[in-house]
Amino acid sequence: RIEVTAWDGEGNSSYKSYIVEYYAEDAGATIGRVTITIDATTVGAGIVEVGEVDIIQGEPASATLVAMLEEYGFEYSNGGTIDNGFYLRRITRSDAFIGDGIPENLRSKIELDGIPFNSQYSYDSLGEFDYTMGSGWMYCINGQLFPGRGLSEYYLNDGDNISIRFTLAYGKDIGGSSSTGGDYGRLSSYCGMWVNGGYIPLEHAYTETARVEPTETEDGYV
Numbered sequence: 001r002i003e004v005t006a007w008d009g010e011g012n013s014s015y016k017s018y019i020v021e022y023y024a025e026d027a028g029a030t031i032g033r034v035t036i037t038i039d040a041t042t043v044g045a046g047i048v049e050v051g052e053v054d055i056i057q058g059e060p061a062s063a064t065l066v067a068m069l070e071e072y073g074f075e076y077s078n079g080g081t082i083d084n085g086f087y088l089r090r091i092t093r094s095d096a097f098i099g100d101g102i103p104e105n106l107r108s109k110i111e112l113d114g115i116p117f118n119s120q121y122s123y124d125s126l127g128e129f130d131y132t133m134g135s136g137w138m139y140c141i142n143g144q145l146f147p148g149r150g151l152s153e154y155y156l157n158d159g160d161n162i163s164i165r166f167t168l169a170y171g172k173d174i175g176g177s178s179s180t181g182g183d184y185g186r187l188s189s190y191c192g193m194w195v196n197g198g199y200i201p202l203e204h205a206y207t208e209t210a211r212v213e214p215t216e217t218e219d220g221y222v
Contacts, residue, residue, distance in 0.1 A: 001020075002017070003016070026057065030055070032156075034053060037164065038050075039196060040166045041194045042106060042165075043130075043168070044100035046099065053067050053068040054067070055157075060155055061162065062151035063082050069091065074091050077127070085150055087150060088137040092125040096124065102131060103199065106173055106190070109172075109173070110173075113187045115133060134167070134184060135167060137166055145175050163195070169185070174193055175193040
């Protein structure tokens with residue numbers, strides 16, 4: 001039962017009561033399917049794998065991801081547990097991450113941002129602190145970037161789409177920097193995303209704060 005009482009600015013009030021009924025499948029039943037994409041565009045490997053896997057009643061999204069990884073021949077390591085604080089540390093499969101390396105336009109952003117590079121990387125494995133000190137796996141669901149909670153706290157619906165994306169810059173390069181809980185580096189934005197095998201520039205909204213009119217000897221500017 002949900003009970004709602006509301007007042008307006010003049011002191012008038014209204015009361016509503018609702019009965020909500022729902023029916024759920026038994027634990028362990030298949031309740032749909034989800035598509036999972038593994039995206040390593042930031043290191044030049046593009047879309048590594050796209051797979052479908054069943055959603056099981058009562059299991060969090062972390063369990064669904066693990067099922068997909070195992071079905072498609074990946075090994076993985078994680079922090080936390082399936083049911084609490086799950087964090088994907090590393091994915092491993094032979095030759096899965098062969099690519100052209102970090103795109104030059106992204107590398108220049110990382111250098112300008114001041115994030116340290118390192119020499120830790122492998123074509124067979126990809127995980128935290130590979131290539132840079134700001135790297136690791138992050139995720140989005142149905143195009144919503146990095147919902148702000150771990151996969152063990154998220155439950156999926158039939159037809160959902162999950163993208164597991166590798167970042168080199170605390171999420172700034174894949175559009176998810178706000179989910180890292182703080183500001184890192186010199187740049188607030190990279191003005192684009194390296195996802196889905198390519199580069200997507202971000203739109204910007206500008207506000208005019210000052211205007212200098214041109215003269216006979218100098219150009220004007222805003």
